[in-house]
Amino acid sequence: MNIGIIGAGQIGSALAVRLTSLGHTVYIANSRGTETLTDLAQKTGATAVTAQEAAQRGTDLIVVTIPLENIPKLPKDLLANVPAEVPVIDTSNYYPMLRDGHIPELETGDLTESGWVQQHLGRPLVKVFNNIFAAHLENNGKPAGTPGRIALPVASDDAAAKQKVMALVEELGFDALDGGTMRESWRQQPGGPIYCNDLPADQVEHHLASLGTERTEAQHAEFLANHNAAEKHMEAQGIKLK
Numbered sequence: 001m002n003i004g005i006i007g008a009g010q011i012g013s014a015l016a017v018r019l020t021s022l023g024h025t026v027y028i029a030n031s032r033g034t035e036t037l038t039d040l041a042q043k044t045g046a047t048a049v050t051a052q053e054a055a056q057r058g059t060d061l062i063v064v065t066i067p068l069e070n071i072p073k074l075p076k077d078l079l080a081n082v083p084a085e086v087p088v089i090d091t092s093n094y095y096p097m098l099r100d101g102h103i104p105e106l107e108t109g110d111l112t113e114s115g116w117v118q119q120h121l122g123r124p125l126v127k128v129f130n131n132i133f134a135a136h137l138e139n140n141g142k143p144a145g146t147p148g149r150i151a152l153p154v155a156s157d158d159a160a161a162k163q164k165v166m167a168l169v170e171e172l173g174f175d176a177l178d179g180g181t182m183r184e185s186w187r188q189q190p191g192g193p194i195y196c197n198d199l200p201a202d203q204v205e206h207h208l209a210s211l212g213t214e215r216t217e218a219q220h221a222e223f224l225a226n227h228n229a230a231e232k233h234m235e236a237q238g239i240k241l242k
């Protein structure tokens with residue numbers, strides 16, 4: 001596949017390493033320019049490009065993997081000429097304290113995190129890879145059938161795009177599970193039981209089923225409180241996201 005990756009940080013780099021090793025052609029972009037991507041390009045065999053070029057040359061798949069707060073800074077017409085059948089993945093998570101500041105629709109729960117990104121980018125997206133650490137994405141994929149293989153939910157309103165991305169998740173070494181619609185993607189967000197816990201399929205399926213599909217106010221408040229505590233813990237450990 002020809003894959004465009006917008007964002008060359010932890011997740012973008014991990015995906016570039018794995019996807020090129022599987023034989024895919026990867027075009028990768030950051031905000032500072034191609035000259036700053038020489039090392040990554042050498043390490044992975046990916047081609048350094050601009051974000052616009054990644055959107056054009058990723059003719060089979062595009063991945064947007066930049067900090068949530070930077071999504072509104074992407075060019076408004078970035079995906080305007082991308083055919084509808086090309087899946088566009090979003091890996092976003094909302095870190096209000098450490099990085100993104102307060103976004104009203106995410107605080108109220110009116111939108112899910114990738115639902116908010118979807119509004120900005122103006123087309124259906126596929127939410128995946130948000131609930132696994134970059135190093136685990138790069139190193140912990142296993143052949144199908146391996147006991148304890150990590151399962152990753154894939155959520156989207158576009159069923160065909162979801163199926164294509166689920167096949168890629170399997171190719172990368174993870175059990176792909178249907179995470180429902182974008183409105184239901186709150187279940188894989190920070191503060192919930194399947195966020196960065198590297199769970200196998202039976203446990204992810206159990207949590208998806210027991211959480212239900214329609215988020216209650218109590219669930220929203222619980223996830224926010226859990227995530228707030230996690231952010232405070234990260235801050236106390238000196239972890240910086242920007």
Ligand SMILES: NC(=O)c1ccc[n+]([C@@H]2O[C@H](COP(=O)([O-])OP(=O)(O)OC[C@H]3O[C@@H](n4cnc5c(N)ncnc54)[C@H](OP(=O)(O)O)[C@@H]3O)[C@@H](O)[C@H]2O)c1
Binds near residue numbers: 009074129135
């Ligand atoms: N790190 C993880 O383990 C992990 C796991 C799951 C999900 N996520 C989520 O995935 C997203 C990306 O995380 P990350 O950890 O990979 O981020 P990161 O390491 O901070 O890297 C962000 C990348 O985005 C690029 N970027 C920022 N603004 C841009 C713009 N306007 N146009 C093009 N490129 C731009 C940056 O380029 P410059 O450096 O040139 O600005 C950088 O390459 C976040 O929402 C994060 O919460 C992260």
